[in-house]
Amino acid sequence: MHDNPRLAELAARHGVVTEYQDWTGAATRVDEPTLVAVLRALDVDGSTPESIELALADADERPWRRMLPPSLVTREGQSPSFPVHVPHGDAVRVDIVLEDGSVRAAEQLQNWVDPREVDGTFVGRATFQLPGDLPRGWHELRAYVRGAAVPTATATVAVVPQRGGVDRGPIWGLMAQLYQVRSAGSWGVGDLRDASTLAEWGAGHGADFLLLNPLHAPAPVVPVEPSPYLPVTRRFVDPSIVRIDEVIDAGRMPEHVAARLASLGAAAKAGNALDGIDRDAMWRAKRDALGAIFETDLDDRDRQRAFGEFCEREGEGLVDFATYCVLAEQYGRDWHAWPDGLREPVTPAVAAFRDANDGRVDFYRWLQWIVDEQLARVQADARASGMRIGIVHDLAVGVHRHGSDAWSLQDVLAGDVSVGAPPDAFNQLGQDWSQPPWRPDRLAEAGYSPFRDMLRAVFRHAGGVRIDHILGLFRLWWIPNGNSAGQGAYVRYDAEAMLGVLLLEAERAGARVIGEDLGVVEAGTRRTLADRGVSGTSIVWWERDADDRPMDPGEYREACLAAVTTHDLPPTAGYLELAHVELRERLGLLTRSADEEREAERESIDRVLARLEELGMLDPGASVDDRVVALHRFVAMSAANAFGVAVADLARDRRSVNQPGTSDEYPNWSIPLAGSDGAPMSLEELVSSPFAAALAAASTRVRGAVTPAVDETGAGDVPG
Template structure:
């Protein structure tokens, strides 16, 4: 099961909705913790148990709200409940497990927890204001003083990471025990928030005054600025790549596979002057031998599969280099074209790849077939060509896809949207790719995009609750009874 990045976000609101703009890639966002599964929750006294239940009652109805997901409300409620559970007594054995976890994670965890504690303090004392200059330097006397003054809050944030780590371990073990050969596939974002914990604690190996992104392409014609500071190639090398190794070891600890977002970033990154236009950047190269070598070594140690998201502008030799090292690529049906621009025959797909019909940066397949990606980008002012030209191109692309499916006997005349979606999944089943993916949005008929690259506040990125073709919110427990999901899975299981 491939999941979005679980990386840490802000400890107090507002929480950045995108899991690809984390405050730390090494540590976990505690919003994913299930309070009821913490062992100490079972032993709360009646008064404390009531406090936990009241916290949930305040946001219970938000689960079925069709509007944008409100992470801040969810986290505020969960944060209150977690404070109650953390204050409960732990057995000597449990305390020893916590101390062992903290010792293993070492200074990296200490610094992350300190950043969380300082962020919390500053939000209370100076809401909406930037940190004082002396707090930007982790080695400053002011930070050293706060490390002592905020010791209890630092312990709290270390405890949260321990709880999250335990639950991740339980999830992966449950997946494997249930018969999954891989289990959970973690996702590693390409970078971090410029004002987050990693940028603060690892400042010595980060490049200052620049951010990374992507040059213009067909789907993002103005280029992209991800507002993330990159590793400084020479500084990272001087550090013996220790921060990079620590990151990989932590993320891989409870994963059967890892997807590396924009794996081309291990070879070169599109650097932009901070605040500059996204199409005015330049490529900066990295020591890919070191970065890919460390990635493969840590994955080997963890027994994990590595999938590289190698879409976009990619030098041809890079894919061959990764394939030689057993790193799987990424193939998206819409992007795989033959020399004449028509859909690539499935027999010509890569074997060492994770192949899917769509990706989270495109609308679900039903929306894409309807050309909604063009309408959305037009509304948001993201098109460089006129909208009618884009619509004609989208209609042509759809017609070519339908013709290809028809020629292979996968659809009949005038297929419905649902029949087309299932036929496209039968199409990728004919590829030799060792991994195939089905997007949950496609499985229930969702039409809205989860993410529109090139936007920030213009679109509710990562806040769109899963819904069916009629726009009705689909709850997790309802998935198992979804007729559309069962039908698509049956298509994927056909021999």
């Protein structure tokens, strides 16, 4: 029992978990100051015994103050009941207006509930039931009191699939950090033409998907945030990934604009030779180039019409994002520091600013249209090349607290807390991701529309979507401002609703859903995801059987994306050489001696390699390259329905792109693709690499995928 049981009860009423199991399995109790701070972020005062009692009373009465529930998310074929609150004695009728405009009636059930006095008024509760044959989609409840002609209250109803679909059998594909993959035509950073080239090469070698890092937009100012997992928005896309010379036809380009682009491009392409990603130089060049193209593009009447249709489809969300971008150019990326009147999206000052800068706002709306066109082209190229899935986009777990979504969606995001993760075996100090979490209560009140709109954007040009930290649909680790990463508390979400909305939008897009479910996982979560048709993630180093032995391929769960490595580890060659231990030692991230860490990691790696030797898949004393190929064959043999090969492994790279728990201490997300010698490797070099072809061929052969269009003679041997 908690030391303060009434505070614990209040926390539980609001979904705040007071005790959890840590990564060792030990029960850990959340301290009282942390509970109070997390409740405060939910607008609940638990600071004194008196405030706790008032808050508990409010929690009891709050549902009675609402005529209809905030929203209803139900699976197809179910008939849930729901309460309707009206002044005691008043008659009420409830209709469901379907997405197609037709109307159905909700049935009132015979279920007497005593009326209650709330705020000086007697309130009655009627119980209604949804029909069990409502079609999948987004509908609306409408309640009419005393025969009113217009609804007295409305609420969103989402009818969602029982489970996800798009199961296309055992597949394999590539996993890439797009910014790393630079070609001769790149402006210092990998772009969407490079993505198409990589997808076409992968398809030619039997791959069915290309998983890319999150492509969400950062703030449009320098220094550019390098982390794709810390964007300013998850709905809109980073415009810097466009290929400049594919924005408009060369024949429509005025000579002076073409000359300007050639000059900017030549300078930017020099960055391809650098052993580092210079996003600031790239963005300055591309922003200038895109600005030069902007007016020329919209001189064409057909282009004007298509742009207008895009803007109409994206609505106020796009206007808000574009407005944020222009405000950030003038006042900086952190909206908290903007002048009075500009810190909320709907104010007279913001409207006046938008009117005064309408051309620049249109420029940022146009950028989103341009990148949307190129994203569509990449997916079309991938599918036309023979991929069964095509592009799999990655959805980050959250957004930067200073960014566009945090500004425009502040009514549904929690302030004074950030999302992270408690300590685990690999991140023993915990993690603080500096991102404001969704407020579960406000999401429900908004009918999950912010979540839905974000998902629609990510799914639009995707054959699949990977959900980073999908456990966040069940619970998130909230860290009050000023606390360390380990001083937080889990807050629960309505996972049934969140998963339902996710599956509905995935179904409409015809896309597959993959969840990253690594780390500390609550009992039953993975089973729930599998039952709903959501694949998990398995990494060879962390897969253990009941006796803590490396798991054999046939023991892997079917519903998962299996891989040898992840972006939070070095590429496989580096991992085998303990590059991750050396890096964490250098950065002071170890919680035990370096010798102890090396010994433990070497023992863990050797256990996996020993199992490969027992299976006859690896010779003792094999080279690092041989081990890399054998590990990929081992995982490719697994029961997992999807298998991913990191592009960094194709390149024989060794360097980590990210070290969790660091910011400026390590150049996270700013390391280009390199070969085994550490020198930058171009996309042209990668796709002509014998080792890359051999590793892809081995994956294709084991997975039983499409026969690759390459000579497999000697593909089992590893080129030097």
